[in-house]
Amino acid sequence: MSEPALLDVKCLVAGYGNKTVLHDVSFQVMPGKVLTLLGHNGCGKTTTLKAILGLNDRAKGEVWLGGRRVDQEPVSARVAQGLRLLPEGRGIFATLTIGENLDVVADRNCRVPDSRIGVQEVLKLFPALAGRLSTLAGSLSGGQQQMLALGLALLGSPRCILLDEPSIGLAPNLVERLFDMVREVCRSAGVGAVLVEQNVSASMKIADHVTILNNGAVVFDGSPDEARESNFWHFF
Ligand SMILES: Nc1ncnc2c1ncn2[C@@H]1O[C@H](COP(=O)(O)OP(=O)(O)OP(=O)(O)O)[C@@H](O)[C@H]1O
Ligand SMILES: [Mg+2]
Known part of the structure; x- marks a missing residue:
């Protein structure tokens, strides 16, 4: 039997006012693993992280953390259960x-x-x-x-950390150190991470899984090797 996901995002829809930005976004983060979420500027990466934490008031769909459904719960309850956002x-x-x-x-x-x-x-x-x-x-x-x-x-007791472009403004050696720490914390404590990054090459070094968004929809979801082979890799 396969291991249950730590974070399970199902058919997430979100937006602002009457504009829908995310269209049925689904992905899973496994315990101890880093999922790198890539996509062009404005494709909905930050909106995805905010919606997972409960910060988008138009969000619909399901968010499961450690087998418990949390999408109807307030932000504070999601944080108490171990969801964390490192904001842009x-x-x-x-x-x-x-x-x-x-x-x-x-x-x-x-x-x-x-x-x-x-x-x-x-x-x-x-x-x-x-x-x-x-x-x-x-x-x-x-x-x-x-x-x-x-x-x-x-x-x-963090269980899943959502990191929104943590490398911005950092020198390359610091980016490497920060990412090594993220990976170390994930592996040693079984914490999961969703890493949103513009620094594709650095983030791919610690990725266990890659999800690519385009215009608010998932266009690729698979291993780092599969991502590099996919039709969407030319985006980056
Ligand atoms: N507070 C807001 N009000 C209205 N529209 C917004 C708001 N925040 C984001 N948007 C719009 O939603 C879309 C997705 O934005 P989002 O910030 O999620 O993209 P992103 O993938 O994180 O981009 P970037 O790589 O530039 O950080 C964009 O078209 C953006 O203009
Ligand atoms: Mg963003």
């Missing part, structure tokens, strides 16, 4: 220090009984942050802010 442009509190950022999010996410990743675990993963706990987050470099954003997304 970084989800940090710029006017708080690194330490305060970690404490605020830990206070919200680490209260659950099965909380696995606390502030100390995050600081072990990102030692560069540990020595700068009283530095204002807004004064960090782009790469450091991205590390902090990933650290915040990992606090508590």
Whole structure:
């Protein structure tokens, strides 16, 4: 029998006002695996991530997390069950220090009984942050802010992290380090990830599965090797 999916997105439809952006988008993320979601600008990648978390009020379709249907639940309940979004442009509190950022999010996410990743675990993963706990987050470099954003997304008991273009503004060596960390966290903790990226070559290095969107519809869903062989690879 095949392993059950960690995240199962079924026939997701979403949009803004009277404009439908996503048309029956379906894909699955397996535990410990990275799904790379690719597609041209404006094809609906961010909308997909937002709809999965409950941030698109026109969303229809089904979202299952760990065998439980969550699409009727509010964002806070989905986060409590381990869905996390690392938004485009970084989800940090710029006017708080690194330490305060970690404490605020830990206070919200680490209260659950099965909380696995606390502030100390995050600081072990990102030692560069540990020595700068009283530095204002807004004064960090782009790469450091991205590390902090990933650290915040990992606090508590993450089960599936949705990363929206985390490599933007990062030097190539930092992109590689960040992606290695994403893969390591996924493999070691059985966490799943949906990675939206413009940096196709870097994201393909950690992809276990590839889904390609075009005009809000899935046009390819398969392994990285199959993606490279597919008719849609010339998009990139
Ligand atoms: N808040 C909004 N209100 C109205 N239309 C929106 C809104 N956000 C996105 N859209 C539209 O929805 C479509 C999909 O946008 P989305 O941001 O999901 O694309 P994307 O694939 O993430 O693009 P990019 O690669 O540029 O980040 C686009 O046509 C965009 O103009
Ligand atoms: Mg986007």
